Amino acid sequence: xxxxxxxxxxxxxxxxxxxxxxxxxxxxxxxxxxxxxxxxxxxxxxxxxxxxxxxxxxxxxxxxxxxxxxxxxxxxxxxxxxxxxxxxxxxxxxxxxxxxxxxxxxxxxxxxxxxxxxxxxxxxxxxxxxxxxxxxxxxxxxxxxxxxxxxxxxxxxxxxxxxxxxxxxxxxxxxxxxxxxxxxxxxxxxxxxxxxxxxxxxxxxxxxxxxxxxxxxxxxxxxxxxxxxxxxxxxxxxxxxxxxxxxxxxxxxxxxxxxxxxxxxxxxxxxxxxxxxxxxxxxxxxxxxxxxxxxxxxxxxxxxxxxxxxxxxxxxxxxxxxxxxxxxxxxxxxxxxxxxxxxxxxxxxxxxxxxxxxxxxxxxxxxxxxxxxxxxxxxxxxxxxxxxxxxxxxxxxxxxxxxxxxxxxxxxxxxxxxxxxxxxxxxxxxxxxxxxxxxxxxxxxxxxxxxxxxxxxxxxxx
Numbered sequence: 001x002x003x004x005x006x007x008x009x010x011x012x013x014x015x016x017x018x019x020x021x022x023x024x025x026x027x028x029x030x031x032x033x034x035x036x037x038x039x040x041x042x043x044x045x046x047x048x049x050x051x052x053x054x055x056x057x058x059x060x061x062x063x064x065x066x067x068x069x070x071x072x073x074x075x076x077x078x079x080x081x082x083x084x085x086x087x088x089x090x091x092x093x094x095x096x097x098x099x100x101x102x103x104x105x106x107x108x109x110x111x112x113x114x115x116x117x118x119x120x121x122x123x124x125x126x127x128x129x130x131x132x133x134x135x136x137x138x139x140x141x142x143x144x145x146x147x148x149x150x151x152x153x154x155x156x157x158x159x160x161x162x163x164x165x166x167x168x169x170x171x172x173x174x175x176x177x178x179x180x181x182x183x184x185x186x187x188x189x190x191x192x193x194x195x196x197x198x199x200x201x202x203x204x205x206x207x208x209x210x211x212x213x214x215x216x217x218x219x220x221x222x223x224x225x226x227x228x229x230x231x232x233x234x235x236x237x238x239x240x241x242x243x244x245x246x247x248x249x250x251x252x253x254x255x256x257x258x259x260x261x262x263x264x265x266x267x268x269x270x271x272x273x274x275x276x277x278x279x280x281x282x283x284x285x286x287x288x289x290x291x292x293x294x295x296x297x298x299x300x301x302x303x304x305x306x307x308x309x310x311x312x313x314x315x316x317x318x319x320x321x322x323x324x325x326x327x328x329x330x331x332x333x334x335x336x337x338x339x340x341x342x343x344x345x346x347x348x349x350x351x352x353x354x355x356x357x358x359x360x361x362x363x364x365x366x367x368x369x370x371x372x373x374x375x376x377x378x379x380x381x382x383x384x385x386x387x388x389x390x391x392x393x394x395x396x397x398x399x400x401x402x403x404x405x406x407x408x409x410x411x412x413x414x415x416x417x418x419x420x421x422x423x424x425x426x427x428x429x430x431x432x433x434x435x436x437x438x439x440x441x442x443x444x445x446x447x448x449x450x451x452x453x454x455x456x457x458x459x460x461x462x
Contacts, residue, residue: 003113005393006030008125008145010110010331012101013041015366015378016151017088018067020097022382023149026390031143032101035130039092039101041153043084049156051175051325052081055203059195059279061230065374070094077230104131105141107331110362113144117336119361123148126331149385150329151365154434157328157342160321167301167319174200174322183207186317189306191298193219193265194276197322198283205291212314213283214306216297218268220250221257223281231279232372239439242423246271256281263287264294273371275427276435324431327367336362347434351413352420352445354381359410369431370438377438380445387452405452418444 005028009019012034023030036047045052057078058065066072072079072087079087092098105127113121125148128140158175172182174196180203188208190201193215204211222231240248250272261267263284286292296310307313326342334341337348338356350356353367363385366378388409395403422437 003122003144003146004029005146005389005396007147007149007389008033008107008110008123008143009101009149009151010107010125011041011150011152011366012036012039012092012103013043013151013153013366014088014375015153015382016041016101016149017091017097018375018379018382019149019151019365019385020100021091021095022379022386023389024095024097024100026386028386028389028393030100030149031145032097033105033107033125033127034101034103035106037103037131038089039098040085040088042155043081043088045081045085045178049153051155051158053174053177053200053203054179055199056081058084060372060374061224061232063230064232064236064372066376067091067379068376069379078224102127104129106130108140109331110148110150110336111333112336112360117360118358119147122146123361147361147363147389149363149365149382150332152329153366154327154369155325157326158321159324159326161323163298163301163319165301165307166303167306167316168303169317169319171319171321174320175325177320180204180207183211183318185209187315188212189214189295189314189316189319190322191319192322192324193217193278194322194324195278195280196324198278198280200320200322201292202280202282202286205286209317211292212295212316213287213292214295214298214308215265218260218266219275220253220268220272220277221260221281221284222253222277222279223256224279226256239422242273242437246273246424249273257284260284270427271425273424275429275432276369276371326430327434332362336360337364345430345433347430351417352381352384352441352448353434353436354385355413357413359413367434368441369435370441373436373438373441377442377445380442380449384445384449384452387449391452402454409448409452412448420444 007030009016009030009032020032042050044050057080061077062072070091074083107127109126111124113124122144124142124144126142158173160173183204184207186208188204188211190197191214201213296308299307299309304315305313339348354363365381391402391406395406420436420441422440426432426435
């Protein structure tokens with residue numbers, strides 16, 4: 001008797017829900033695992049792994065972010081984390097997904113069954129009780145699956161740099177920041193000028209005694225609204241070639257915002273869209289009003305004094321590190337994802353950011369960043385996985401056309417991979433190592449999924 005075809009899905013955030021929905025729609029057997037008590041992932045501020053804060057909202061608009069098959073019931077263009085949590089719970093209820101997950105269950109290891117690294121023997125998933133009140137009698141559990149979908153997110157493991165020297169005040173990473181109460185009456189230095197750093201700096205303007213923002217490089221700042229509409233809804237037709245779009249949009253932003261150097265920011269060292277833009281023009285307004293100061297990169301700390309790379313210095317009570325996150329798959333040996341591991345400066349080398357080149361039965365859904373990709377982009381990743389697994393299952397059952405489609409997909413893993421950049425030259429940073437162009441990416445993933453689906457006539461192609 002062969003291995004039961006059953007899939008494990010790790011995580012019940014947006015990517016895990018997308019994976020569960022796609023597998024369910026394809027009629028594939030699966031079990032979901034989630035350490036927290038309900039769905040929502042990081043968007044549930046009460047989840048111990050959550051990294052959102054009270055003032056957090058989407059930075060992409062509702063209509064470009066939501067799942068296509070369930071529009072968000074909200075009047076807000078940029079909903080808050082609380083609305084988003086309600087949305088994910090509604091999504092789980094709409095499609096009957098909640099009962100497919102084992103909540104309060106943490107996956108501790110995913111290892112090849114029988115020591116077979118090829119994945120042909122399946123994968124053993126080890127789990128243990130988790131949550132606020134785990135059952136002390138439950139103990140660890142092992143179950144073997146034919147395939148595993150890893151969907152535990154990308155924004156949970158903080159990237160915490162070591163400050164040079166010694167700082168005598170408090171140091172806090174943005175992952176632990178929940179409320180502006182911690183800023184009240186304090187001299188605050190926010191380190192990092194990305195979206196979270198700028199959001200928190202704006203929070204600090206209203207609560208802190210003073211606030212400075214230390215940045216290493218320049219950024220492109222995109223307003224949330226243009227002509228009264230969410231900015232990311234204005235160019236939804238045929239995408240412009242990269243160089244034309246960069247030329248047009250950079251000139252438009254300079255017209256709208258002026259030169260960021262006027263507000264103390266460095267000149268960007270990259271073209272627009274070669275790194276994720278900052279969707280926050282309030283930080284420019286507050287810098288222009290003198291509510292916050294933009295400082296150079298941190299050089300060293302002495303007591304409560306922070307010295308900057310340009311020779312200036314000042315005293316602070318709190319240094320808040322908005323320095324981003326690292327990819328983290330602690331239950332997996334990185335080699336199974338063709339990866340050197342956390343802190344290596346790179347992401348797992350996966351076909352379409354989904355499939356290890358060995359085709360070992362592991363899939364990752366959600367290791368994806370792109371301007372405007374939304375959760376629908378994750379849903380399309382999941383659909384590709386489900387179409388492949390369905391074709392593989394049908395082929396095993398004797399459907400020769402389905403078998404040919406699955407074989408052709410596996411062959412693609414060994415051929416030159418598609419270009420997912422859309423002509424953009426992304427910065428060589430760790431956080432950009434799994435960045436794609438949304439149009440090039442979605443076009444590719446949809447095409448691959450269509451190739452795996454049964455032909456309308458019932459006749460497949462190789």
